[in-house]
Amino acid sequence: MQLLVVEVLRGWPGRSGASCGSWCLLGGVESKRCHPASRNVRDPSGPGCAGVVGDNSPGSHYCGFRRQRSAVQRQRDLISHSQITRLYSRFTSLDKGENGTLSREDFQRIPELAINPLGDRIINAFFPEGEDQVNFRGFMRTLAHFRPIEDNEKSKDQNGPEPLNSRSNKLHFAFRLYDLDKDDKISRDELLQVLRMMVGVNISDEQLGSIADRTIQEADQDGDSAISFAEFVKVLEKVDVEQKMSIRFLH
Amino acid sequence: LLLLLSLVCCSAAVYVNEPNLSKSFLPHYEPDHGDAVSSSQDMRLHVFTVDYDYVQIPYEVTLWILLASLAKIGFHLYHRLPRLMPESCILIAIGALVGAIIFASDHKSPPVMNTSIYFLYLLPPIVLEEGYFMPTRPFFENFGSILWWSVLGSLLNSFGIGLSLYGVCQIEAFGLTDLNLLQNLLFGSLISAVDPVAALVVFEEASVNEQLYMMIFGESLLNDGITVVLYNIFIAFTQMHRYEEIESIDVFAGFARFFVVGLGGILFGIVFGFVSALMTRFTHNVSAIEPLLVFMFSYLSYLSAETLYISGILAMTACAVTMKKYVEENVSQNSYTTIKYFMKMLSSVSETLIFVFMGVSTVGKNHEWNWAFICFTLLFCLFWRTLSVFALFYISNKFRTYPFTFKDQLIISYSGLRGARSFSLAFLLPVNLFPRKKLFITATLVVIYFTVFIQGITIGPLVRYLDVKKTNKKESINEEIHVRLMDHLKAGIEDICGHWNHYQLRDKFKKFDNKYLKKILIRDHQPKSSLVSLYKKMEIKLAIEMAESGMKISKSSMASLQSDSSRRVHRLSPTEVESMRDVLARNLYQVRQR
Numbered sequence: 001m002q003l004l005v006v007e008v009l010r011g012w013p014g015r016s017g018a019s020c021g022s023w024c025l026l027g028g029v030e031s032k033r034c035h036p037a038s039r040n041v042r043d044p045s046g047p048g049c050a051g052v053v054g055d056n057s058p059g060s061h062y063c064g065f066r067r068q069r070s071a072v073q074r075q076r077d078l079i080s081h082s083q084i085t086r087l088y089s090r091f092t093s094l095d096k097g098e099n100g101t102l103s104r105e106d107f108q109r110i111p112e113l114a115i116n117p118l119g120d121r122i123i124n125a126f127f128p129e130g131e132d133q134v135n136f137r138g139f140m141r142t143l144a145h146f147r148p149i150e151d152n153e154k155s156k157d158q159n160g161p162e163p164l165n166s167r168s169n170k171l172h173f174a175f176r177l178y179d180l181d182k183d184d185k186i187s188r189d190e191l192l193q194v195l196r197m198m199v200g201v202n203i204s205d206e207q208l209g210s211i212a213d214r215t216i217q218e219a220d221q222d223g224d225s226a227i228s229f230a231e232f233v234k235v236l237e238k239v240d241v242e243q244k245m246s247i248r249f250l251h
Numbered sequence: 252l253l254l255l256l257s258l259v260c261c262s263a264a265v266y267v268n269e270p271n272l273s274k275s276f277l278p279h280y281e282p283d284h285g286d287a288v289s290s291s292q293d294m295r296l297h298v299f300t301v302d303y304d305y306v307q308i309p310y311e312v313t314l315w316i317l318l319a320s321l322a323k324i325g326f327h328l329y330h331r332l333p334r335l336m337p338e339s340c341i342l343i344a345i346g347a348l349v350g351a352i353i354f355a356s357d358h359k360s361p362p363v364m365n366t367s368i369y370f371l372y373l374l375p376p377i378v379l380e381e382g383y384f385m386p387t388r389p390f391f392e393n394f395g396s397i398l399w400w401s402v403l404g405s406l407l408n409s410f411g412i413g414l415s416l417y418g419v420c421q422i423e424a425f426g427l428t429d430l431n432l433l434q435n436l437l438f439g440s441l442i443s444a445v446d447p448v449a450a451l452v453v454f455e456e457a458s459v460n461e462q463l464y465m466m467i468f469g470e471s472l473l474n475d476g477i478t479v480v481l482y483n484i485f486i487a488f489t490q491m492h493r494y495e496e497i498e499s500i501d502v503f504a505g506f507a508r509f510f511v512v513g514l515g516g517i518l519f520g521i522v523f524g525f526v527s528a529l530m531t532r533f534t535h536n537v538s539a540i541e542p543l544l545v546f547m548f549s550y551l552s553y554l555s556a557e558t559l560y561i562s563g564i565l566a567m568t569a570c571a572v573t574m575k576k577y578v579e580e581n582v583s584q585n586s587y588t589t590i591k592y593f594m595k596m597l598s599s600v601s602e603t604l605i606f607v608f609m610g611v612s613t614v615g616k617n618h619e620w621n622w623a624f625i626c627f628t629l630l631f632c633l634f635w636r637t638l639s640v641f642a643l644f645y646i647s648n649k650f651r652t653y654p655f656t657f658k659d660q661l662i663i664s665y666s667g668l669r670g671a672r673s674f675s676l677a678f679l680l681p682v683n684l685f686p687r688k689k690l691f692i693t694a695t696l697v698v699i700y701f702t703v704f705i706q707g708i709t710i711g712p713l714v715r716y717l718d719v720k721k722t723n724k725k726e727s728i729n730e731e732i733h734v735r736l737m738d739h740l741k742a743g744i745e746d747i748c749g750h751w752n753h754y755q756l757r758d759k760f761k762k763f764d765n766k767y768l769k770k771i772l773i774r775d776h777q778p779k780s781s782l783v784s785l786y787k788k789m790e791i792k793l794a795i796e797m798a799e800s801g802m803k804i805s806k807s808s809m810a811s812l813q814s815d816s817s818r819r820v821h822r823l824s825p826t827e828v829e830s831m832r833d834v835l836a837r838n839l840y841q842v843r844q845r
Contacts, residue, residue, distance in 0.1 A: 090749045112746040118736065122743040146744055174737055198735060211831050215728050235729040243653050244737040247745055 087143070091136050101133035102126075117197045121177045145173045148246035168233070170245040175232050185226040188212055312604070319345050319603040337452055337707040339670060342603060343700070346610015353611060369675050370563075373601045375553050378564050379546075380598035381472055382571030389465045396647050397469030404470065404639045405443055405477045411635040412628070413439025419627045430687060433489050438691055440481040441677055442632060442698060445474050446670025453711045454666075463659050467666055475672065476565040480512045482676055483560070489684050516562035520569025523552035527570070528577035528772040541586035542593060545578060577772040605671040612678065613696055619689035628694045629701060632667070640664040658717045666710055668702040669695075728831060 092098075094106050107123040108114060116122065126134050126142045134142075147165040162169065178186040178194050191212045199208065219227045219235045227235075303310075322345045326338060390397070413436035420430045447467050454464050484505050527548035534541050549570050556566035579587060640663050648654035655663075677695040680688050 087748065093749075107747065110746055113743055116739055116743045116746065118739045119743060122740060122747075143744065143748065146741070174733065174740060177736065177740065194736065195732065198732075198739065207831075211728065214831065215732060219729050232733075236733055239730055239734060241737070244734060245741060247741065247748065248651075 084140075087140065088136060091139055101135045102139065103133055117200075118177060118194070121194075121197075125173065125176060145170055146245060146247045148248065149242045165246070167241055170241055171233055171236065172229065174245065175229050185224070185228050186216075186232070187226045188216060191215060191227070315349060315607045316600055316603055318349065319607060337450075337703070339606065339668075339703050340707060342606035343610055343703060346607040347613050348610065349607055350611035350613055369605075369679060370557070371554075373605055374564070374675075375550055375567060376594070376597035376601045378475065378553075378567050379549050379571055380594045382568035383575055383594055385468070385472065385568075385572060386465075387572060387576075389461050390469055393462060393465050393469065396651060397466060397473065399647050400466060400643055401470045401473035402477060403643055405474050405481070407639040407643070408443035408632075408635050409440035409478070409481055410436065411439070411639070412442060412631045413437070415631045415635070416624070416627060419623065422623075424623075433485060434685060434687075437482065437485040437489065437680075438628075438677075438694075440478055440485060442628065442669065442673050442695060443474075443635075444478040444669065444672040444676060445471055445667050446672050447471050447666050447668050450666035450668055450707070450710055453707075453714060457711070457714045459662075459714060462653060462655070463662065466655075466663060472568060473565075476513060476516065476562045476568075478672070478676070479564060480509060480562055484508060486681070486684070512560070512562045513565060515559070516556050516565030517569040519556045519561060520552050520566040520571075521573050523548055523555075523566070524570040524573025525772065527574050528581070531578050531581040532772060534581070535583075538583045538586050541578075541582045542589045545574065545582075545590050546593075549574070577769070580773045602671065605675060608678075609671060609674045609696070609699070612692070618693045619687065620693055621690055624690060625694045625697050629698055632669075632698055632702075636667040637664040662710075662714060662717065665706060665713060668706055669699045670703065674699055 091102070094110070095102055096106060096109070097103070104123055104127070107126070108119075113119045113122070126139065128134070128138060141164070144164040149165055149167070175186070176182075178190050180190060180193075192208060195208055195212055216225055216227060219231045221231055221234075222228070319342055322341055323338065326341045413432075416439060417430075417432050417435040420435060447470070450467055451464070451471075454467065488501070488505070527544055530544050530548070531541055534544065549567055552570040553563040553567040556563040578590075582590070640660050644655050644660050644663075673695050674692075677688075677691050680691060682688050685691065
């Protein structure tokens with residue numbers, strides 16, 4: 001039995017340095033919470049948790065229990081336990097190899113994703129640079145972008161690190177779907193590729209080309225025939241990104 | 252405004268003269284007409300005769316319609332007026348004016364408003380137009396909330412108002428004790444029939460966000476069906492002589508009937524919609540009858556449903572919604588335009604007539620005034636609506652991604668305008684069952700006038716003042732593309748999380764649709780070529796438009812080309828942008844094409 005402890009909630013949006021609980025899981029046969037359901041941090045000497053390192057998978061971790069307290073309103077900032085449990089069980093159900101990580105093939109087995117025009121790119125977004133496996137922490141980190149933005153978060157302290165589900169980060173996520181070579185610009189070719197994926201086979205290349213040209217022309221302000229992130233943000237300023245890129249149950 | 256007034260005066264003058272004319276001029280030639288005045292001149296052939304009685308009814312109806320249309324024209328010509336008050340106000344005012352004229356000249360107005368005419372001829376066009384032009388995608392996206400709000404809201408309102416009024420009636424001092432519970436409940440149900448056309452117009456003009464618009468729109472659509480069903484149920488109950496005979500089994504039967512009526516209506520409508528779509532598949536040689544098919548089938552669905560005492564309104568709406576998608580692909584361009592405009596015309600005529608009747612009955616002897624009843628009615632209407640809005644939305648907000656804010660809810664509760672529907676239902680109450688019908692009519696009229704005039708006029712400024720969240724009309728291609736990207740992204744992430752939602756349901760439906768339904772119902776359906784032919788159609792349209800507006804574009808594009816010679820990218824005209832957007836819109840959701 002492996003003791004896989006994942007420090008899930010560290011860096012979770014809204015926590016910004018607040019105390020993190022930990023989620024102690026026994027991978028493999030069953031998963032058990034090793035400390036009670038409150039988010040207040042407990043002693044590492046809680047039952048069943050040996051503070052041992054996990055195993056082979058890269059990026060899995062240590063059992064780090066933090067003790068910092070945070071503001072009273074912390075309760076609302078966090079993802080609820082039931083959701084984490086749910087997502088963890090989804091993670092394990094996708095993980096056919098049962099090694100605590102997901103590979104690209106695991107994602108491609110999801111039928112609806114296979115027919116999503118942007119399926120491959122979305123899958124890529126989960127995997128950090130150059131890696132082929134993603135663990136639960138990375139999984140949650142990517143999903144964190146899609147948490148709805150709460151009203152009370154908007155007025156939180158501005159000097160903490162920006163939460164992952166801020167508007168700017170959401171837009172950045174979408175931007176990265178276009179920008180494969182990561183040069184912070186969407187070139188005409190990159191745009192054409194995405195357009196072709198979304199539109200299918202029914203539009204001729206010339207028509208698509210002129211649509212792409214028009215798109216770039218509309219957004220481009222510095223004349224480099226490509227859309228930079230700032231221009232991307234500007235063009236979408238009237239769009240309700242917070243709603244379009246939020247998934248309710250991640251609340 | 253002057254023009255309007257002069258038109259009104261003209262028509263009024265003509266109108267007043269008519270009855271006089273028919274009396275002063277000699278009646279027509281036939282000797283057995285038996286008029287005592289003309290005895291000496293019977294034998295001669297009259298060079299010029301006037302026969303008014305023969306054409307009286309159609310003549311007056313036409314005159315009314317024309318008058319109202321002229322008023323509408325005048326209304327829109329004067330720019331500031333539409334911002335001040337909704338169109339319904341003008342229509343009611345015209346109606347009242349006509350009523351005043353009729354009353355003053357003591358003219359026997361033609362008896363054109365009775366149950367059968369209203370339900371068979373005047374109501375269907377309005378319902379059809381609403382159903383046909385319903386924006387389906389936002390409607391179904393918000394379907395849960397709309398259903399929850401309309402059904403429960405109407406029920407809550409009806410019962411609330413009815414029961415409160417019953418409570419008020421029990422108080423001896425008001426002299427209303429002869430109104431029993433059923434009558435009050437019936438009144439409650441008919442007064443809660445909301446007619447927010449004016450509110451919708453204001454919303455559209457202020458471009459409020461789509462969800463808000465859809466809630467009101469959806470509410471008005473479903474509210475119709477529910478109110479009429481409730482009305483009929485209560486009338487049936489009232490007819491069971493003494494209401495002590497109503498046992499709980501009848502109440503249960505009432506509930507069950509409610510569901511049967513509602514769901515049955517929708518089912519009927521869908522069946523008829525498919526049949527008519529199937530018919531239009533074969534009409535490419537006789538395209539002149541295509542509009543006829545559309546109208547007749549919808550009307551038939553309405554009538555068939557009414558035969559079985561199922562909600563014809565819901566049937567017709569479901570028929571229109573189902574039919575629209577497939578019919579649009581099958582019919583020729585001309586038929587499509589014809590259908591569109593004819594439908595609008597019919598519904599406009601119906602609405603006008605109803606408002607005129609309303610105005611006509613305002614001025615007359617049909618009234619009974621009772622301060623308590625009327626004031627309490629008004630009070631309860633406002634109170635119960637606000638209560639139901641806040642209560643129901645509090646619950647439904649928990650299930651929505653995008654909860655309705657307090658401002659939104661305030662607007663929704665304020666836009667509960669009553670209109671012609673309540674009036675018609677009140678007018679059609681059978682007098683033998685409702686000895687105090689006049690009281691109901693008066694109360695209804697007061698509520699309508701209050702809501703239309705006062706609420707209608709103030710809702711515009713209120714919306715602007717509260718600065719409700721606005722919709723973003725997509726202005727650019729960028730927005731279109733990137734928003735589609737985000738939709739796909741969101742769907743993908745939701746699939747990864749294993750979360751079921753609207754998008755998947757819609758995709759499943761689209762898949763089923765493409766595989767089976769479209770093959771049967773649309774002629775020459777080949778998924779690829781239909782898109783190509785659509786694309787060709789759009790190119791042709793674009794070419795025609797460019798040729799027509801050739802002068803303007805060539806001048807402006809020349810100027811822009813000269814000034815921006817550094818940009819080598821080809822500047823596209825607005826029409827081209829439009830066509831690109833349409834092409835994208837149709838294609839960017841073809842998820843299954845891979």
